[in-house]
Amino acid sequence: MRTPSEHEDRIVEVSPGALAPNPCQIRAIDASDLSLKELAESIQKMGLIEPPIIRPTSRGYEIATGHRRVFCCHRMLGLERIRCIVRCLTDEQMAEVVVEENLKRQSLNPIEEAKGYANLRDRFNWSEEKIAARFSRTRDIVAQRLRLLTFQRPIQDAVAQGLLTVSHAEAIATAPVPKQEQLAKAVMNGKLSVKETTQMAKDLVDRENANKEALENIASRLESFDTQLSGLHQRTTMLEPVIALILLHRHEWKANNCVHNINGFCNAFAWKKRPSYWAKKLQRAARFSKQTDGNWHVQACGTVCAFCSVYQRGVTTPSQRDAFEY
Numbered sequence: 001m002r003t004p005s006e007h008e009d010r011i012v013e014v015s016p017g018a019l020a021p022n023p024c025q026i027r028a029i030d031a032s033d034l035s036l037k038e039l040a041e042s043i044q045k046m047g048l049i050e051p052p053i054i055r056p057t058s059r060g061y062e063i064a065t066g067h068r069r070v071f072c073c074h075r076m077l078g079l080e081r082i083r084c085i086v087r088c089l090t091d092e093q094m095a096e097v098v099v100e101e102n103l104k105r106q107s108l109n110p111i112e113e114a115k116g117y118a119n120l121r122d123r124f125n126w127s128e129e130k131i132a133a134r135f136s137r138t139r140d141i142v143a144q145r146l147r148l149l150t151f152q153r154p155i156q157d158a159v160a161q162g163l164l165t166v167s168h169a170e171a172i173a174t175a176p177v178p179k180q181e182q183l184a185k186a187v188m189n190g191k192l193s194v195k196e197t198t199q200m201a202k203d204l205v206d207r208e209n210a211n212k213e214a215l216e217n218i219a220s221r222l223e224s225f226d227t228q229l230s231g232l233h234q235r236t237t238m239l240e241p242v243i244a245l246i247l248l249h250r251h252e253w254k255a256n257n258c259v260h261n262i263n264g265f266c267n268a269f270a271w272k273k274r275p276s277y278w279a280k281k282l283q284r285a286a287r288f289s290k291q292t293d294g295n296w297h298v299q300a301c302g303t304v305c306a307f308c309s310v311y312q313r314g315v316t317t318p319s320q321r322d323a324f325e326y
Helices: 034-044 067-076 092-104 110-124 130-136 138-149 153-160 164-172 177-190 195-232 239-249 252-257 274-279
Strands: 010-014 053-057 059-064 082-086 265-271 288-292 296-299
Touching: 034 067, 034 296, 059 067, 059 092, 082 195, 092 110, 110 138, 110 153, 130 138, 138 164, 153 164, 153 177, 164 195, 177 195, 195 265, 195 274
Parallel strands: 053 082
Antiparallel strands: 010 082, 053 059, 265 296, 288 296
């Protein structure tokens, strides 16, 4: 009888607790997953119909495929020995086979699938075209999955849990970064369509652009005004500085009656971190402060409001304001 070579598959019996995970594993195992209980019951009744594939290393064995089966045998059934297929695999093959097996079983969520593709791309220089051809995917699908990994973690988690579709996530990602998580919550709570989500993201972008333009307008006009005032001391007449001061302070009513004035600070502009650029540009006009919402806001005062284009008349409370109003 011919002796198998070291590169051929062979069957061995090993302790499931001694098996190390695949270093390229992309699917997390949740002990509370009901499907694990069903799998354990099937193994207990029928045995391991399809043995896990493992590879030999200098430290023992690593699981190539079959992490859930090994988990059930070890943690849920307490089996001391299980039959496994030993196969000599390279690191690249380990990364490849774990994606292949899970795609075949349709057991990957979009984020797990994306991590599998990213591992092959980043560690082994696989192109999107090669990934698509290897796993019978279109290049657009591969690119779409990889884009998911650039989204904020809460959005990735929602996609992984099935709370957001990939299309919803892509629509949310077009919104301004500070507003994406808030938009995601609104989409999930309101069960909004992709079309509605896209429109809301667009509205947020439009508002951000309008606010940015307004701030640039304020800074520019204040800089010009400051330049004019700096030369007033050389003038002999007092008429122009008096007029300038009247123009500068005549908009206190605007600051006091604008819906964006929340506790003395303008809620039309919000930053996650202290806006050093704008704080410097507007340092002579108004101060910046971190408010109870966790964001930095500019002081609502006549100086700033004189040049602001997002003024809205009327007094309201934070609880009455639209969830996405800046």
